[in-house]
Amino acid sequence: MKNTIILASNSPRRRDLLQQIGWNFIVCPSKFEESxxxxxxxxxxxxxxxxxxxxxxxxxEQGIVLGADTIVVHNGAVLSKPANKDEARSMLQQxxxxxxxxxxxxxxxxxxxxxxxxxxxxxxxxMRQLGAQELEDYLNTDEPYDKAGGYGIxxxxxxxxxRIDGCYFNVVGLPLSRLAKLVQQCAAWS
Amino acid sequence: MKNTIILASNSPRRRDLLQQIGWNFIVCPSKFEESxxxxxxxxxxxxxxxxxxxxxxxxxEQGIVLGADTIVVHNGAVLSKPANKDEARSMLQQxxxxxxxxxxxxxxxxxxxxxxxxxxxxxxxxMRQLGAQELEDYLNTDEPYDKAGGYGIxxxxxxxxxRIDGCYFNVVGLPLSRLAKLVQQCAAWS
Numbered sequence: 001m002k003n004t005i006i007l008a009s010n011s012p013r014r015r016d017l018l019q020q021i022g023w024n025f026i027v028c029p030s031k032f033e034e035s036x037x038x039x040x041x042x043x044x045x046x047x048x049x050x051x052x053x054x055x056x057x058x059x060x061e062q063g064i065v066l067g068a069d070t071i072v073v074h075n076g077a078v079l080s081k082p083a084n085k086d087e088a089r090s091m092l093q094q095x096x097x098x099x100x101x102x103x104x105x106x107x108x109x110x111x112x113x114x115x116x117x118x119x120x121x122x123x124x125x126x127m128r129q130l131g132a133q134e135l136e137d138y139l140n141t142d143e144p145y146d147k148a149g150g151y152g153i154x155x156x157x158x159x160x161x162x163r164i165d166g167c168y169f170n171v172v173g174l175p176l177s178r179l180a181k182l183v184q185q186c187a188a189w190s
Numbered sequence: 191m192k193n194t195i196i197l198a199s200n201s202p203r204r205r206d207l208l209q210q211i212g213w214n215f216i217v218c219p220s221k222f223e224e225s226x227x228x229x230x231x232x233x234x235x236x237x238x239x240x241x242x243x244x245x246x247x248x249x250x251e252q253g254i255v256l257g258a259d260t261i262v263v264h265n266g267a268v269l270s271k272p273a274n275k276d277e278a279r280s281m282l283q284q285x286x287x288x289x290x291x292x293x294x295x296x297x298x299x300x301x302x303x304x305x306x307x308x309x310x311x312x313x314x315x316x317m318r319q320l321g322a323q324e325l326e327d328y329l330n331t332d333e334p335y336d337k338a339g340g341y342g343i344x345x346x347x348x349x350x351x352x353r354i355d356g357c358y359f360n361v362v363g364l365p366l367s368r369l370a371k372l373v374q375q376c377a378a379w380s
Contacts, residue, residue, distance in 0.1 A: 021346050128367055156211050158359055162367040168358040169348055177318055177352040 003187070006111075008032075008056040008067045013154060013173040021176060030055040030067065041078065042120045045069040045105030050118055057111035064186050067107045070173050072149030074100040082150040085139050091150040092138070096130040096160070100149070102171045106179055108186050115189055117182045121175035123166030125153070130160060193377070196301075198222075198246040198257045203344060203363040211366060220245040220257065231268065232310045235259040235295030240308055247301035254376050257297045260363050262339030264290040272340045275329050281340040282328070286320040286350070290339070292361045296369055298376050305379055307372045311365035313356030315343070320350060 003024070007014060010029040018025045030052040038044035053067030072079040074094055082088035102125055107118035130138075143157065144150040151157035154172045169176040193214070197204060200219040208215045220242040228234035243257030262269040264284055272278035292315055297308035320328075328347065334340040341347035344362045359366040 017348075020344070021349055153358075154210070158207075158366045159211055159370040160367065161357075163356050164358055165355050166353050167351075168343075168354055176348045177350065180349040 003064065005183075006056060006060065006063045006065045008052045008065050011068075011173055013152075014068060016154075017169060017172060017174045017176060021180075025066075028056050028060070028065075032067075034069065036078070036080065041071060041073050041101070041103045042105070042122075044078070045071055045103045046107070046118055046120055047105075049105035049107040050109075050116065053107040053109040053116075057109040057114075060111050062112045063110075064183075065109045065111055066179075067109070068104060068174055070102060070104040070148055070170075072100060072102055074098070074149075079149045081146060081148055082144055088139055088144040088150040089135065092127075092130065092135060092144070092160075095127045095149060095151070096135075097128065099124050099126050101125070102149075104170045104173060104175055106175060106182065108182050110186065110189065113189070115186075117185050119175075119178055119182060121167055121170045121178050123164055123168070123170045123175075125161055125165075125171055126163045127151075127160050128162045193254065195373075196246060196250065196253045196255045198242045198255050201258075201363055203342075204258060206344075207359055207362060207364045207366060211370075215256075218246050218250070218255075222257075224259065226268070226270065231261060231263050231291070231293045232295070232312075234268070235261055235293045236297070236308055236310050237295075239295035239297040240299075240306065243297040243299040243306075247299040247304075250301050252302045253300075254373075255299045255301055256369075257299070258294060258364055260292060260294040260338055260360075262290060262292055264288070264339075269339045271336060271338055272334055274335075278329055278334040278340040279325065282317075282320060282325060282334070282350075285317045285339060285341070286325075287318065289314050289316050291315070292339075294360045294363060294365055296365060296372065298372050300376065300379065303379070305376075307375050309365075309368055309372060311357055311360045311368050313354055313358070313360045313365075315351055315355075315361060316353045317341075317350050318352045 005025040032055040048069035195215040222241040222245040238259035
């Protein structure tokens with residue numbers, strides 16, 4: 001990754017991931033209004049990722065813009081960010097002792113040419129049964145409230161997740177190996 | 191986790207993981223000489239984890255000591271830390287495009303009573319095919335040389351791993367959800 005990526009997201013998790021792999025990037029959050037309805041989870045995260053990337057690309061002259069969107073799905077229902085402690089409790093009680101899916105859509109838009117590549121990655125996640133006290137302790141932290149599904153795997157909820165099937169980084173917010181492939185496609189454009 | 195754990199390891203990855211989940215701990219590296227032979231991978235990481243924890247427990251009066259050992263296994267062969275660039279290249283060429291296993295043994299020893307609990311967790315990891323240039327770029331970083339199998343999933347090699355089956359944190363160096371269960375067992379002792 002020689003070229004600078006423009007990250008159309010304010011998520012500290014996504015920034016941390018790009019820092020981890022040593023890519024050059026600048027942050028330029030989009031003003032795109034996320035949709036919460038679509039025909040299926042894949043379509044939803046794809047349209048939001050593309051919407052964010054296109055919005056930022058429209059405002060800059062030159063550069064590859066990265067948009068992404070992550071959702072949690074349990075038994076076909078989308079779990080967004082919990083609005084309060086009761087919602088977070090209800091979400092985590094639903095997820096505990098069962099598998100759920102995390103979908104992340106990623107989109108790269110070349111602001112100069114308008115060329116786009118995008119993809120969706122799904123990871124299955126299993127959360128173990130949670131004790132009443134450890135659940136309340138977790139709800140009393142800041143962690144659940146700005147995250148889809150009400151938990152952060154890269155934070156204290158790491159002890160709740162006993163196995164995953166798929167890309168771990170996709171659960172955090174960016175499917176890094178798939179993203180690297182998409183970036184290679186962009187590099188081939190020029 | 192109310193009580194302080196004594197971490198019998200100098201691994202910065204294990205320290206980072208315990209920090210992530212907010213546990214109280216102090217670091218007290220063991221002088222135990224790791225073995226590299228055993229009947230099977232499980233037995234190997236278990237004896238090393240127990241050896242490290244017992245060594246530190248023997249030198250302190252009171253406290254729960256945590257020992258751990260992580261190895262990478264490909265087609266039944268154990269891959270340890272590469273001694274140089276050629277060894278690291280050969281390991282990563284072997285792992286690329288295939289599944290391998292990561293085993294971590296964890297042991298908790300109560301230094302006051304001598305009581306012990308231990309377990310082994312296995313995670314399957316799939317590494318994608320690697321391009322010649324990205325492999326050389328990676329070998330020119332510091333990352334491969336202090337790590338079993340020659341890669342760090344929590345570092346720049348994140349883009350090489352496209353899926354895992356099992357506990358992610360086990361690959362980093364501590365199976366956090368299993369460890370939390372073992373710590374609960376210890377808490378029940380007192």
